[in-house]
Amino acid sequence: MVKVVIDDARGMVQSAGSGLEVSNTATLSGQTNLTGVTTLATTQMRALEQYGVPLTLTCKRQVIACTAATTTDTTGDFIPAGAQVVAAAIAIVTPEDATGGSACTISDFGLATAPDADFFNVTPTATLACASAGVAIMGLPDPTQTAAGGSHPGGYFDTADEVRITYNNPGASDAKATVSVTIWYHDLSVVAGN
Numbered sequence: 010m011v012k013v014v015i016d017d018a019r020g021m022v023q024s025a026g027s028g029l030e031v032s033n034t035a036t037l038s039g040q041t042n043l044t045g046v047t048t049l050a051t052t053q054m055r056a057l058e059q060y061g062v063p064l065t066l067t068c069k070r071q072v073i074a075c076t077a078a079t080t081t082d083t084t085g086d087f088i089p090a091g092a093q094v095v096a097a098a099i100a101i102v103t104p105e106d107a108t109g110g111s112a113c114t115i116s117d118f119g120l121a122t123a124p125d126a127d128f129f130n131v132t133p134t135a136t137l138a139c140a141s142a143g144v145a146i147m148g149l150p151d152p153t154q155t156a157a158g159g160s161h162p163g164g165y166f167d168t169a170d171e172v173r174i175t176y177n178n179p180g181a182s183d184a185k186a187t188v189s190v191t192i193w194y195h196d197l198s199v200v201a202g203n
Contacts, residue, residue, distance in 0.1 A: 011023045011024070011025075011026075012024040012025065012026035026085065064195055064196075064197075065195065065196050066095070066193060066194070066195055067193070067194055067195075067196060068191060068192070068193050069087065069191065069192050069194070070189055070190065070191045071083045071084070071085075071087055071189070071190050072102055072187050072188065072189050072190075073174070073187065073188055073190060074185050074186070074187050074188070075105070075113050075115070075139060075174070075176055075179055075185050075186045075187075075188060076179075076185060077178060077179065077180060077181070077185075078178065079175060079176060079177065079178050080173050080174065080175050080176070081173070081174055081176075081188075082121045082171040082172070082173045083121075083171045083172045083173075083190050084171065086169030086170070086171070087169075087170070087171050087172055087190070087192070088120075088166050088169060088170040088171065088172065088192060088194070089166070089169050089194075089196070089198070090166060090167060090168050090169045090198060091166070091167070091196060091197050091198025092165070092166045092192075092194040092195070092196060092197070092198075093163060093164045093165045093166075093194055093195040093197050094150050094161075094164045094166065094192055094193070094194045095149075095150075095164065095193045095194060095195065096129075096147060096148065096149055096150075096192070096193045097118070097129040097147070097148055097149075097150075097172065097190070097191065097192045097193070098145055098146065098147040098148070098190075098191045099115065099118050099137065099145060099146050099174060099188050099189065099190055099191075100143065100144065100145035100146075100188065100189050100191075101137065101139055101140075101141060101142050101143065101144050101145070101186055101187075101188060102142060102186075102187045102188060102189050103142065103184070103186060103187040104139060104140050104141055104142045104186055105139040105140060105179060105182055105184055105185055105186040106182060106183040106184035107140070107179065107182045107183075108182065108183045109180075109181045109182060109183050110179045110180035110181045110182030110183070111177060111178065111179055111180045111182065112138070112139070112140065112179075113138075113139035113140075113176050113177060113179040113182070113185070113186055114136050114137065114138050114139065114176060114177055115136065115137040115138075115139065115146075115174050115175065115176045115188070116134070116136050116175050116176060116177070117130050117134065117174070117175040118130050118146070118148070118172060118173065118174045118175070118190070119151075119172070119173055119175075120170050120171070120172065120173060121170060121171035121172070121173040122168075122170045122171070123160065124173060125151070125154065125160065126173065126175050127151065128150060128151050128154060128161075129148035129149070129150065129151070129172070130146065130148050131148070131149075131151050131152070131153075135148075139176070139179070139186035139188075140186075150164045164194075165197065172190045172192065174188060174190070
């Protein structure tokens, strides 16, 4: 499957991979501080101000399947190094047919590394039944992990990571659900020197 990229500079183009990516650019000028981004040095913020490095909000999506296990991860460094994640969402693309197995319910979505199973689904934890297409959960990064001293201050990822969904084992269901995982993030890799 070809990845579709919609970019405000290039229009709609095809790229290697799969899924959908939407990029819009905003140029920062005259700003020396970004709220909540504690990993960027003042000199890096001055580079943003001086050189007008564009700060891009990117939307990235990947479809994964609920297998006969209890977790499934995205692939290909889904959250890239240098990303400041703003929000994430999961939605059922293809509903399951639980005949011959168990009804699948997604209980969490978070990060594969550490692992932090509820990074995007903090208390109160929402669940998502896999029986109906189109139902979704949207979440923000865990505020305890994005605060100063947390694993991802300001939602910033200095190394790439994957998103993990956690669910009960659907067993030998006739048709397993497929789930789209979407993240919205700013690419700070140029500013951070990655």
